[in-house]
Amino acid sequence: MELSQVRYFVTLCQTLNFTRAAAQCHVTQPAFTRAIQKLEDELGGPLLYRERSLTQLTELGRAMRPHLEAMLLAAEAASALAQSFKDAPAASLKIGLGPGIGGAAIAPAVQEMARTLPDLSVHFDESGPAALIEAMLTDTLDCALLPEDCVLPERLNRWALYEERAVAVFPAGHRLSALNAVTADDILEETILAGDRCGDFAGRLADATGATLRLRRCNGPAAQMVDMVGAGLGVALLSERLPVAPQVVTRRFSDPELKRRVVLTTVAGRRLNPAAAGFVRLCRVMAYE
Amino acid sequence: MGFDAGSAHRPRRKSFLLLFFKKEALACLTPQEFAAITTLKSRLDDLLASRRASETWDAAYQEIVATLSRNGMLDAVLPVGAPFPSFALPSAEGRLVSLAAALSRGPVVLGFFRGAWCPFCRLMLAALTEALPLIEAAGGTLLALTPETGGLPLTMKRYHGAAFEVLADVDFGVGLMAGVVFRIPPLYRERLVASGLEFPQRHGNGAWCLPVPATFIIRPDGIIAERFVNVDFAVRPEPEEIIAALDRLR
Numbered sequence: 001m002e003l004s005q006v007r008y009f010v011t012l013c014q015t016l017n018f019t020r021a022a023a024q025c026h027v028t029q030p031a032f033t034r035a036i037q038k039l040e041d042e043l044g045g046p047l048l049y050r051e052r053s054l055t056q057l058t059e060l061g062r063a064m065r066p067h068l069e070a071m072l073l074a075a076e077a078a079s080a081l082a083q084s085f086k087d088a089p090a091a092s093l094k095i096g097l098g099p100g101i102g103g104a105a106i107a108p109a110v111q112e113m114a115r116t117l118p119d120l121s122v123h124f125d126e127s128g129p130a131a132l133i134e135a136m137l138t139d140t141l142d143c144a145l146l147p148e149d150c151v152l153p154e155r156l157n158r159w160a161l162y163e164e165r166a167v168a169v170f171p172a173g174h175r176l177s178a179l180n181a182v183t184a185d186d187i188l189e190e191t192i193l194a195g196d197r198c199g200d201f202a203g204r205l206a207d208a209t210g211a212t213l214r215l216r217r218c219n220g221p222a223a224q225m226v227d228m229v230g231a232g233l234g235v236a237l238l239s240e241r242l243p244v245a246p247q248v249v250t251r252r253f254s255d256p257e258l259k260r261r262v263v264l265t266t267v268a269g270r271r272l273n274p275a276a277a278g279f280v281r282l283c284r285v286m287a288y289e
Numbered sequence: 290m291g292f293d294a295g296s297a298h299r300p301r302r303k304s305f306l307l308l309f310f311k312k313e314a315l316a317c318l319t320p321q322e323f324a325a326i327t328t329l330k331s332r333l334d335d336l337l338a339s340r341r342a343s344e345t346w347d348a349a350y351q352e353i354v355a356t357l358s359r360n361g362m363l364d365a366v367l368p369v370g371a372p373f374p375s376f377a378l379p380s381a382e383g384r385l386v387s388l389a390a391a392l393s394r395g396p397v398v399l400g401f402f403r404g405a406w407c408p409f410c411r412l413m414l415a416a417l418t419e420a421l422p423l424i425e426a427a428g429g430t431l432l433a434l435t436p437e438t439g440g441l442p443l444t445m446k447r448y449h450g451a452a453f454e455v456l457a458d459v460d461f462g463v464g465l466m467a468g469v470v471f472r473i474p475p476l477y478r479e480r481l482v483a484s485g486l487e488f489p490q491r492h493g494n495g496a497w498c499l500p501v502p503a504t505f506i507i508r509p510d511g512i513i514a515e516r517f518v519n520v521d522f523a524v525r526p527e528p529e530e531i532i533a534a535l536d537r538l539r
Contacts, residue, residue, distance in 0.1 A: 001362075001365070001465070001468075001470055001471065001472070002365045002468055003465050003466050003468075006465060038360075041360055042360050042471065042472060043472050044472065044474070044475070067494055067496035067498075070460045070494055070496075071460050071461050071462060071465050071470070071494070071496065071498075073460070073462075074458075074460030074461065074463075074465070075374075075462040075463070075466050076462075077462060078374075078376035078377060078378055078462040078463050078466070079374060079375060079376060079466075081376070081377035081385065081387075082375040082376050082387045082388065083375070085377060085385075085389070085390075086389075108383055109383065112383060112384055113385075116377075116385050159438070159439075159493045160439070160490070278377070278379075278385055281378070281379050281457070281459045282379045282383055282385065284379075284439070284457075284459055284493050285379040285380075285381075285383065285438050285439075285442060285457040286379075286383045286440065287381075287383075287440030287444075288440070
């Protein structure tokens with residue numbers, strides 16, 4: 001398929017009018033129509049119903065639209081990134097981080113963008129999924145890392161990035177520090193700190209074991225929860241990828257294994273600035289250990 | 290010819306030797322020895338013959354070749370004399386690599402591959418890995434593009450111990466600009482699904498597209514000097530042909 005055919009189709013999806021779409025693409029209508037027909041031939045069926053008063057996408061057209069939009073945006077992004085290497089424009093990258101998701105795994109991708117675009121500013125926003133999704137839809141965030149199990153509107157792209165397992169976090173000198181790994185039985189007697197922003201590994205533990213856990217609500221950022229663990233308020237279950245303070249100890253949580261997958265999300269069909277487009281592509285390609 | 294003539298002639302002698310070997314005589318060689326004296330074409334042909342022994346595979350293969358021949362997709366592929374579009378893509382190691390940076394060192398050999406899963410691509414990548422010193426001696430920089438994501442470009446690179454850049458053509462962007470991307474016909478897609486290849490996950494894109502294997506020789510000024518492209522994914526250029534194309538640019 002040809003770049004121009006895909007561009008014509010994406011424009012036609014937006015206008016649903018052959019005359020207007022051809023004009024927007026600066027081609028004659030016969031050339032425009034031929035290009036769409038050739039694309040339909042290659043994709044194996046009609047993409048649009050052509051009725052006198054109404055142009056509508058067929059099922060195939062609706063199914064192909066987001067993928068072809070993504071391909072067109074990818075071509076534009078690959079060119080724009082190459083151009084921005086030459087121009088080195090000021091650029092910004094606005095990343096949302098969902099509950100209990102740290103920035104360590106994506107730091108190499110941020111660093112690579114800063115290497116190629118030296119005048120890059122980076123902004124992180126840590127919040128719940130609903131707030132981050134809203135921020136992406138209103139274009140105040142470029143992308144967000146979210147837990148796979150949160151409900152995402154269809155308008156969002158999602159790509160699985162990595163899995164992360166839980167570690168138990170407790171004060172130095174705690175009886176659990178004698179163990180190599182912690183199991184459900186080991187912490188049933190402990191008070192577990194649970195909050196909206198810690199990744200809900202306690203909820204996963206309750207689901208997996210059916211046990212009634214001794215929970216203490218502790219809402220707020222993970223860093224403050226770790227401070228509270230250090231002060232003896234209870235034990236926390238957090239992602240293995242989060243940094244921890246020196247006054248606490250972490251042990252792998254082994255039975256049951258508590259893990260979750262983290263996905264990268266963007267608004268489908270949204271054209272991102274070169275810094276964000278490059279960052280999203282780096283994140284999608286990287287191997288996470 | 291400013292490079293070491295002895296090493297440049299070595300692969301040609303290998304192909305020449307082949308004329309004196311019968312297939313039966315080759316059977317007693319180790320895989321490494323076999324690879325060293327057979328042409329890429331003979332290895333691709335052997336692989337193709339073994340695959341075509343399966344009727345369902347053969348039907349899917351014929352469907353791809355017939356469909357892409359009929360719909361004239363090669364007309365859309367960037368021709369010799371056209372500028373190759375500038376681009377930057379993520380590499381297997383998580384760097385951003387631009388065509389311009391590669392061209393600043395000399396001509397570029399840019400190959401579109403189907404992915405780490407494809408045995409035909411593996412044969413060609415193995416041949417290119419072996420021929421890389423000669424390609425570099427001829428002044429060329431090799432860039433291998435794959436539409437795969439999620440760490441698979443690094444898997445491909447490590448599998449071959451490749452010293453050249455493997456780049457992820459995320460969402461087929463560069464392939465689309467080069468005109469090499471097609472939607473996989475139904476029978477072949479069924480074969481892929483049956484063998485457990487989930488392209489929506491591997492590509493991070495549900496279009497079920499692939500590139501035809503195409504190799505472009507790009508001059509330092511960005512103009513396509515030569516191209517090797519075929520709708521048949523079992524037809525690939527010999528490393529010797531690529532090196533000869535680079536030699537013609539000197």
